[in-house]
Amino acid sequence: MPRATVFSACLLILAHSAAAADLDVPITEMAGDGRAATCAGSIVAGLDPAGDGFLAVRSGPGTNYRKIDELRNGDVVNVFEGVGPWVGVTYGRVSDGWPDPCANTGPARRVRDSQKGWIHSNWLEDLAG
Template identity: 40%
Template sequence: MRFLAMFMFSLAVGSAAQAQQLDVPIVPYCDQATSEAACSGVCTVLGLDPNGDGFLAVRTGPGTHYRMIDKLVNNQRVTTINGQNGWIGIEYPGGRGWAHGNWLRNCIP
């Protein structure tokens, strides 16, 4: 069931996610040929300060020196693919990129 949901999600966002150029590719940490469901998780964006920026920057690589390509807000769900030094490679409706893991919570592996 989860594999089917992930497959449908990939079809829905595949073309938009593929269109964005990332400076650091997001490489799954497992062998996708064996088990797609084990290669990702789902998290919710939470904890953003509404009196601050109020968004989570999505970047082209795992760090603040990479270009910002999108913004996510509280309660948005993302698929997590891999991580580097606190930054998480994510997919979400409309794109793909890197976001800091401090604001990705309620994760389901």
């Protein structure tokens, strides 16, 4: 197979992967002044272990949007905004040196974390009271 064809195929695969990671409905972090958190920590809870055992992460606030990932009981999320019973979240590990994900000190902005999406709020419990 010629090198140009292999290179073109690789570019096509990379472009498809990047598009799949994009959300159909972006998540917005509210404006902040540095004194109050701009998101809230929650934990996934109440999923039936005898059922499918996961909470679908979707590309937008509703079941009509693509499923892009899965969360399980005990997974921790940062909740940024809500649309009806759906909430925009980030999840996964944060590396040392990254800024606090809930500490926006400027105008409202799109959430840029790589692990993000929309989940149904029925399966969340607040971490702080």
